[in-house]
Amino acid sequence: MAIGAQLKKARQKKQLTTKEVYRQTRISSDTISALENDNFQKIPNPIYVRSFLKEYAQFLGLDTKAILKEYADTLSAKKPVKNEIAIERVRPVAHKVDKDKIVRKIKPVFAGVLIVILVVFSFRALVAAREKFVLWRTNRADQPKTEKIIKSIPKKERSVTQAPIDKLALKQDSSLIPKNEKLNLSIAITDDVWVQIKRDGNIILSGTLKKGTIRNWQAEESFELWTGNASVMELTLNGHNLGSLGRGVKRGVIIDRQGIRK
DSSP, X not given: OOHHHHHHHHHHHTTOOHHHHHHHHOOOHHHXXXXXXXXXXXXXXXXXXXXXXXXXXXXXXXXXXXXXXXXXXXXXXXXXXXXXXXXXXXXXXXXXXHHHHHHHHHHHHHHHHHHHHHHHHHHHHHHHHHHHHHHHHHHHHHHHHHHHHHHHSOHHHHHHHHSOHHHHSOOTTSOSSOTTSOEEEEEEESSOEEEEEEETTEEEEEEEEOTTOEEEEEESSEEEEEESOGGXXXXXXXXXXXXXXXXXXXXXXXXXXXXEEO
16 A cells, blocks of 8 residues: 555544644645645655654554655665755754744843833832932922021020920920910911811911911910921910921921920
């Protein structure tokens, strides 16, 4: 029986189509058709014919040595049969080419992802650096104004004015202002500044106070103060000089009968 007839009969016995064989062996349908019809001239080189015959015969469970011998006998001019190792190396070359193509396609995608990651991290680092610079510049700009304010306060009162907020806060068991008195808060502004003030939990001011402004408010229990620049504000509570809140932005500073509390 001819080689092609043996291959076709074995495939049909396994109830396989040429497409199913291709999916499992990666041998194209055209090549399978050429082998099963003994149309070996469609395959450009005898080495490739031997390689496909061996692989297809092994897949179908046929005697590969017998198939290859029959093919050798069909050649018009006998040629030395090349080492089986050389035949086995034919197909891996194609796989290597396919792998290289995949690598070339993946490289640009990987490079693009890497660039995006670097851009994101660089942007975040730039934002963080800018915030630190703005804070440093603000503190540096506030320093001369703070020193000017301190110099204008009598020496007896400077220790109170210069004390940090946590040192101005009094113990919880003692009150700066008696319970039977309302809280009277006075704020003197030495430069334009944004301020928000809550009185007993309700907002009574949210906006910019101009340089030279002095404002007074009354509350039953407490004030809550937010500001964009604490160093340009001087606070007085019921005649007690509380000084400034410090430097820079302050959020949710509580002022009650104990004084200034964080």
